[in-house]
Structure formats: C-alpha cells, structure tokens
Amino acid sequence: xxxxxxxxxxxxxxxxxxxxxxxxxxxxxxxxxxxxxxxxxxxxxxxxxxxxxxxxxxxxxxxxxxxxxxxxxxxxxxxxxxxxxxxxxxxxxxxxxxxxxxxxxxxxxxxxxxxxxxxxxxxxxxxxxxxxxxxxxxxxxxxxxxxxxxxxxxxxxxxxxxxxxxxxxxxxxxxxxxxxxxxxxxxxxxxxxxxxxxxxxxxxxxxxxxxxxxxxxxxxxxxxxxxxxxxxxxxxxxxxxxxxxxxxxxxxxxxxxxxxxxxxxxxxxxx
Amino acid sequence: xxxxxxxxxxxxxxxxxxxxxxxxxxxxxxxxxxxxxxxxxxxxxxxxxxxxxxxxxxxxxxxxxxxxxxxxxxxxxxxxxxxxxxxxxxxxxxxxxxxxxxxxxxxxxxxxxxxxxxxxxxxxxxxxxxxxxxxxxxxxxxxxxxxxxxxxxxxxxxxxxxxxxxxxxxxxxxxxxxxxxxxxxxxxxxxxxxxxxxxxxxxxxxxxxxxxxxxxxxxxxxxx
Numbered sequence: 001x002x003x004x005x006x007x008x009x010x011x012x013x014x015x016x017x018x019x020x021x022x023x024x025x026x027x028x029x030x031x032x033x034x035x036x037x038x039x040x041x042x043x044x045x046x047x048x049x050x051x052x053x054x055x056x057x058x059x060x061x062x063x064x065x066x067x068x069x070x071x072x073x074x075x076x077x078x079x080x081x082x083x084x085x086x087x088x089x090x091x092x093x094x095x096x097x098x099x100x101x102x103x104x105x106x107x108x109x110x111x112x113x114x115x116x117x118x119x120x121x122x123x124x125x126x127x128x129x130x131x132x133x134x135x136x137x138x139x140x141x142x143x144x145x146x147x148x149x150x151x152x153x154x155x156x157x158x159x160x161x162x163x164x165x166x167x168x169x170x171x172x173x174x175x176x177x178x179x180x181x182x183x184x185x186x187x188x189x190x191x192x193x194x195x196x197x198x199x200x201x202x203x204x205x206x207x208x209x210x211x212x213x214x215x216x217x218x219x220x221x222x223x224x225x226x227x228x229x230x231x232x233x234x235x236x237x238x239x240x241x242x243x244x245x246x247x248x249x250x251x252x253x254x255x256x257x258x259x260x261x262x263x264x265x266x267x268x269x270x271x
Numbered sequence: 272x273x274x275x276x277x278x279x280x281x282x283x284x285x286x287x288x289x290x291x292x293x294x295x296x297x298x299x300x301x302x303x304x305x306x307x308x309x310x311x312x313x314x315x316x317x318x319x320x321x322x323x324x325x326x327x328x329x330x331x332x333x334x335x336x337x338x339x340x341x342x343x344x345x346x347x348x349x350x351x352x353x354x355x356x357x358x359x360x361x362x363x364x365x366x367x368x369x370x371x372x373x374x375x376x377x378x379x380x381x382x383x384x385x386x387x388x389x390x391x392x393x394x395x396x397x398x399x400x401x402x403x404x405x406x407x408x409x410x411x412x413x414x415x416x417x418x419x420x421x422x423x424x425x426x427x428x429x430x431x432x433x434x435x436x437x438x439x440x441x442x443x444x445x446x447x448x449x450x451x452x453x454x455x456x457x458x459x460x461x462x463x464x465x466x467x468x469x470x471x472x473x474x475x476x477x478x479x480x481x482x483x484x485x486x487x488x489x490x491x492x493x494x495x
Contacts, residue, residue, distance in 0.1 A: 056455055057454065058306070058307075103452035128301065149309050150311075151309055152313050153312075
C-alpha cells in the first residue's frame, strides 16, 4: 500500500509536471495498487510528443492541458520562429498542431520549411479561414489535416488520434529484446512465455526503452518522455519505477536484460 | 468613343477602399473571437461529459466564465468597430490635456501594479485639436493599455505630444524591445483605435516591437 511506502511517496508527490496545475501527474493513482490499473489517462498513443504552435496563449495552454490529461507529452510555443527552433532541436515530435496566423513566421512558411526535412512528422493545421481555397492551399503546403476554428476539443482529439495512428505503422507493434516481447496495441508483455503485468507507467517506461534497445537512456530522458516533466535531479521517481520494471522483467535466475549505466541511466539489451 | 470597360469614379474608389478596410477590421475581429469560442465550445462539452470529476467540472466552469467575459469584450469591440466605421465622428475642439489626464488616471493603478514607469512629455501651450474626444480617448487608452501589457516590470513607456505644421502627434512607445508579440485581442483593440482615429481624418501608425503607436490629428481650424 502507498501508506507503507512513505519513504518515496512524499517525494514523488512533490514532483510537478510541466504546466502543472492542470494535468497533474498523480503518483498515488499510478502506483502499485489496484487504482493504478484503472488509471484513466492511459491510451495506446500516450507518450507521443506533440508541439502546439498558436499565438493565442490561453488557447494553446488549454489545448496543452487537455492533451496532457490524455497522456500526451506536449510542448507549446507562440510564434513561427520559435516553432522552427523547437522542430530543429534535439527533441523529436510525433505531431505538430500549428495555427496559421502566427507572428514572425506564418504557419504556411513553417509548414514549407519543416515538411521536406521531417517526413515522419504529422501536421494538423488550425485556421480561422474556412474557405475551400485556403484549406486546399494548406494541405498542398504539407499539412496532413486541417481544422477550422472555433472547433471542439473532442474533434481535435479524434483527429490527433487518427493522425498518430497513421504514424504508428512506423513503430512496429511488436518489439523484442532477447526473450522479452512487447506488443504495443495489446499492451502485452511476455518473457519466455511468462506474462508480465505492468502498470500504465511501467509499460510506458518499458515501451520507450524497447524502442531504443542497446542505447543508454538517461533519467532525464525518461522523466521527459514518460512523465512529461523537466529534468529534476532532486527526484528519484525514475529509479523507483525502474526498480519495479526490473523486478518484473528480470526474475532471479533469468539473464539480465535491464542494466544500470553508471552516471547515465538505464539500458535494455540482450545479455 | 465610349470605353468598353467601366472606369470607377473617384467616389466609388474611396467607398471600395473603405469597404476593404472595414472587411479587414471585421476579419481581425472574427479571428480574435474564434480563440475563446474554441475554448468555450470545448469546455461546455467537456463539463457535461460522462466521468468528469467535480474538480474537473469546476475547472471547466471557471474557464468558461473567463472566456465568456473575453468573448463579450471582443463582441463589444466589434460593435464599436461597426460604429466607428458607420457613424460619423464628432468634429469639434478636443482639449488634449484633458484627454491625457483622464487616460493617465485610468491606467495609473495598472501601471503601478506592474511597476512600469510612464513618462508624459507635453509641450507648453498645447492647443485643441479638431476631432472626437471619445474616439481620441479610446485610441490613446488602447495604445497605453497594449504598451503596458507587453512591458516588463521596471520598464518605461513614453507618451509624447508634439505639435507642428498644423498637426498634433501623440506617440506612445515602449523604450525597449520586449520580444513579445501581440495577441489577437490586443490587435483587435488597436484595430478599433485605428478605425477611431481614421474616422476623424487622423493618421494612425503602429509598430510591434518595440511597441509604438503614433496618432496624428489636425489642430482646430484657425490655429496655426
């Protein structure tokens, strides 16, 4: 029970996600109790990273908090130049939600810069222009979809899911490391025929690591990719959850697949 | 020989220009309204969705209240735009010192809370301009409000009045770059200011960063 784990519960609850106050990461409902298994925020596309670009700060913040509450990792910026900087940076995005009417560099120019370089990136354009000609121009400039303001978040979410499902073909449904198999759609993990039960957060950690086998993954990266939190050396949340994952994946007597890389973080590889 | 094509007469050209400008103003207004309406459309549906917690409902209600107010403010701005474009402005003497005093008084609290210094530079013996006091006040007030909203604490806004060649220029400017872009509500407020100044046959210019608005009005006839 959580109450018996005071040593880390208090610590974990101290962690605030980016843009906290709206989509709070509730460690208490994601821990190792039954409540965690019915955690409502998990969806098969959770953890996918989205960049929102809209000059209306309140709308961008609203969309960001709603998408975060659906389990997505979200960043937002408010002008075209900042969008290009983010997209040319180290962080990889699965989806770009882009308003057309942007300061510094308009949305069409952003699309035209980004599309040739990032073919995998899906782009959903938001516009207040409802004319067919405008939509055609937007789609011809590289957008994958177009949504006219004022829209409802429910429609945006449905389109986000549809676009990310298109991408999911590029990440195989099944990943294997040694005798460990992870099935993404079914959310099933097995090792040598043994079914491994994971909480949503544990699954997200293992899923991310199995997308990057043989590559050391830092604690900061896991914190960002799985919890959508900025790097925070004062938290041990990653180590705590990593221990749960290892205890379930590597049973005594089995070859070790999860490894600690001193000074860096963790790695999954076939021993 | 009569021409095959119709040549627009000068008054038609003026009317077309006015219509084009009015349409551009309206487009700005509709764009601004699309933002809070998107939030409202979403929050109203989300608050009634099955499974939403009481805390979630409260949050959606707060957001809805906030954005209903924002939408009403924008709607009011659009109404004022229609008025500015279709109702003739007063053409009377306007005592700029009185207008300035009222505008500065209105913004005093906002400027103090935000720790922004306002420097007002007015020449001695400022003569009345020819125009509409209410519309001039809205334009000046909008310029000051936007200047304050894009300023950081500790910064300076200058309100300078200069008179020459039968014209008076009121200039509101931020003294340094803030790196902030104007949002759609701020732009609509400035569009209304522009419409109000133009309706008095005045001149309105705006640059974003550093933020600067220049309003030029003619001196009352009979003055040099």
